[in-house]
Amino acid sequence: MAVDRLLPTPEAEDLIALTREIADKELTPRVEQHESAESYPEGLFATLGRAGLLGLAYPEEFGGGGQPYEVYLQVLEELAARWAAVAVATSVHTMACYPLTAFGTDTQKEQWLPRMLAGELVGGYSLSEAQAGSDAAALNCKAQRTENGYRITGTKAWITHGGKAGFYTLFARTAPGSHGVSCFLAPGQTEGLSFGKPERKMGLQAVPTTSAHWDGAVLAADRLIGTEGQGLQIAFSALDSGRLGIAACATGLAQAALDAAVAYANERTTFGRRIVDHQGLGFLLADMAAAVDSARATYLDAARRRDAGRPFGRQASVAKLVATDAAMKVTTDAVQVLGGYGYTRDFPVERFMREAKIMQIFEGTNQIQRLVISRTLSAG
Structure with missing residues (x-):
């Protein structure tokens, strides 16, 4: 199901449409093969780079997309809804470019940044x-x-x-x-x-x-x-933005799990009714949808603060915490909706559940996010 996004410009709407087209063509057909075989998708990141998707948040003068962070993160979410590993690697690449962009000299930027933002160097x-x-x-x-x-x-x-x-x-x-x-x-x-x-x-x-x-x-x-x-100082500054990337990846993964669960619930029947029409399961799906929408709202709030030049460290930790906890719950519930089928590798929800767990751990565990948030509450 395509997410109904509120985007700031027509250009951003076109970018999301392009991302969906590329993701459906290049990611969706390959994800199961490579994840099952644990094989690297050679050439895929070069394709994303040529499409301009690996430098979206950085200045156009160095070959970047010049996009607001709120737009870049929604692109990342679209990638994650098709292939979490590729989206996470894209987020890490973006974070790895940040120190040079924010702390490098003009000479350093001119020498290395264009190839990095073009995806020639991942x-x-x-x-x-x-x-x-x-x-x-x-x-x-x-x-x-x-x-x-x-x-x-x-x-x-x-x-x-x-x-x-x-x-x-x-x-x-x-x-x-x-x-x-x-x-x-x-x-x-x-x-x-x-x-x-x-x-x-x-x-x-x-x-x-x-x-x-x-x-x-x-x-x-x-x-x-x-x-x-x-x-x-550089590392922690980069991690604030990197946490937003993981929040967007987690939201995309949760959205994919919700979509799979809703599709199954609309097709599967028991006792003469679609299982989506049974109140107990319908309420479970409603909670899943609310969790995904809430996760998206938290990362967008933090991103808009970043774009406005306002402090966003606390909001980044909140977004990372909320979105990754939501992904863990939503993917687990998706397995439950599919029942025995959800526990098999014939359906993607078991993979979604396995992928969600790491998102509560990297870019600072969720315990660390709680520590960061609590310190802002006790500062004085």
């Missing part, structure tokens, strides 16, 4: 480590200054597009303490950089998530983004 975001997930200040990967730049040594974890990306926004330690982390734009092919085997995940299996091993790899000095010690 990005990964390399912040987490095995012992430094929610506690990003605890990371140990080191960047030691040398005559030629920075020598990177250590291991990073949980990298979406690991081993496939054309660049990685990397956070590494240049000095002790929470003000000793710096941000780098690392090429995807770097001598001394290798990747572990893809993680054996519950869902999102078509796009790899890996660890990265930096064995004395050297990055040129101009690969430093911002100043030394500014890394955590």
Whole structure:
């Protein structure tokens, strides 16, 4: 079911129509094959890049789409409703472009940003480590200054597009303490950089998530983004926007589960009636629809604040919390609506349920979102 969207301009309406056309042609026919085989969809991100869907939120002067964040997020939701793994990777790519856009020099932007926004270089975001997930200040990967730049040594974890990306926004330690982390734009092919085997995940299996091993790899000095010690500020700033991306992905996934459940409920009959006409199940579907609509409203509110230049960190955490919890509940209820069929791989709702779980975990667990929100309430 096509979502009836309130979009700010006719141009945005055309963009959503284009996104639906591309998603229905390029994503829908391939998702089951690649998710089942755990195989990477070669060439797909290049297709999205040529269509302009990988740089929507960034300036036109560097090849971006110049779109408001509220429009970009609705594009992301449309992608997620067809293929969650592709939408999540698109969100991560967008987040990986943010540090260069917001903190890079004009020379750095001119040199690298056009290829990134065009999708010629798809990005990964390399912040987490095995012992430094929610506690990003605890990371140990080191960047030691040398005559030629920075020598990177250590291991990073949980990298979406690991081993496939054309660049990685990397956070590494240049000095002790929470003000000793710096941000780098690392090429995807770097001598001394290798990747572990893809993680054996519950869902999102078509796009790899890996660890990265930096064995004395050297990055040129101009690969430093911002100043030394500014890394955590950059990382957390990027994560505010990244959380909105995950909220939009979760909403699209929930919408897909709702659509599948409604379609089944309108076709399946029991006791001489469609099951949608049984009040108990009809009320369940109504709650699912309310959860999806609420999730969409929260991420759009946060996005509009961002577009207006207003603080939106708290609203981003609310959106991520509400939307991903909604996705978990809606996909679980969709399995219930389909009954035994919902538990089989013959119907997509069991995959939707598996995919929803990770959205409560990455870009800051929902417990971390509650911590962020609670701190805004106690500030004074």
